Amino acid sequence: MTASEVVGDLPRRAVVERVVETRLPTRHGTFRAVGYLDRTGTEQVALVYGDVSPLGALTRVHSECLTGDVFGSTHCECGDQLAAALDRIVEEGSGVLVYVQGHEGRGIGLLAKLEAMRLQQDEGLDTVDANVAQGLPVDARDYHAAAGILTDLGIRSVRLLSNNPKKVEQLTRYGIRISEQVPLLVPPNPENLRYLRTKAERMAHLLPHLDQAFAGS
Template sequence: MKPSLASATAISALVPTESELDYATSCELPMPWATFRLHAFVEPATGKEHVAITLGDVANGEPVLARIHSECLTGDALFSLRCDCGPQLEAALKKIAEEGRGALFYLRQEGRGIGLVNKIRAYQLQDAGADTVEANEALGFKPDQRNYKLCKPMLQHLQISSLRLMTNNPRKITAMEQLGLKVVERVPLVITRNPFNERYLTTKAAKLGHLF
């Protein structure tokens, strides 16, 4: 599938200027599905913190089942039905646990990179009729401002070079390949639609090139 003009334009927002990220520490993290390993990283320039969650031996050279997940307070922690973020996060961790090996990269990039307060402003515009892309643009932002270069030092620290990427977003695959990572498989992560996220998911497909 060839990305739409809007989708192609937004690719540059996925891989902006280089961002330094330092490893901080790791610990065990018991979760409902398995006991994972939690790895903390910090952006020295901003103090912003990101984490990787791993299970099993991810450094053995075999492709790693992985999810790149951007923070969504409303979906991940508050169970919002407006998006598919929370269910995707849970489904990805369950899939990794079922396989006994994998990694999830949790990036602190709320609202496709515009921040929590601006995301709530965008929600207000959506309440008035705008779709997710129109709302971001009305606030002066690109449709997607996330920086996936943050993944590179995390992947290097964990010695991961090839991925089986759980995503519906082909632009994430493009971003990983631009970083020199090999994506050997796209693993769909499709969540059940509901009346509150129907337009959100439709816009993802029509304007951002997501595959459902």
């Protein structure tokens, strides 16, 4: 099964191919895991919970983050957001989490992300300048595959769990209507407060809960 689309003047093409579907029990709840190959050959997965409506489905499009999601790094908020999104979907009774591989380090890759972290720790750069110092984009992520997965799942509009307006813009461009942008705010910690502040001030992420933390920093 493939998902195709026409976006603006982009040609119709296969965006993703559905390969496998299976039950996945987790500590958050039992999901249906749907595995895909995107047009670059990258493996992708969506976790589907409950009977998902095609309109207004609670949805998280989560960028791969090995350090945060797997190792529990406190440098970022990714692991906490992943857990919070899965819990929120289960509490809602239905929803989808699309886990996007190839997005490590906002699309620059694992090794470059580790170097960016070193530059932040050793040379005092922020998360934006640490990418630029390596000659890399601030954010190289593309959400075409994620939109293709949602389309394949029959979802036409979503309530998007995200603080990132650029994610909203890209998914909209690729044909997914955002009926609501739902904040996904997790408490900051001393290790990631500066990182989050940079995302708010330089990348336009919507993080109003940091105001109190800023006052005490």
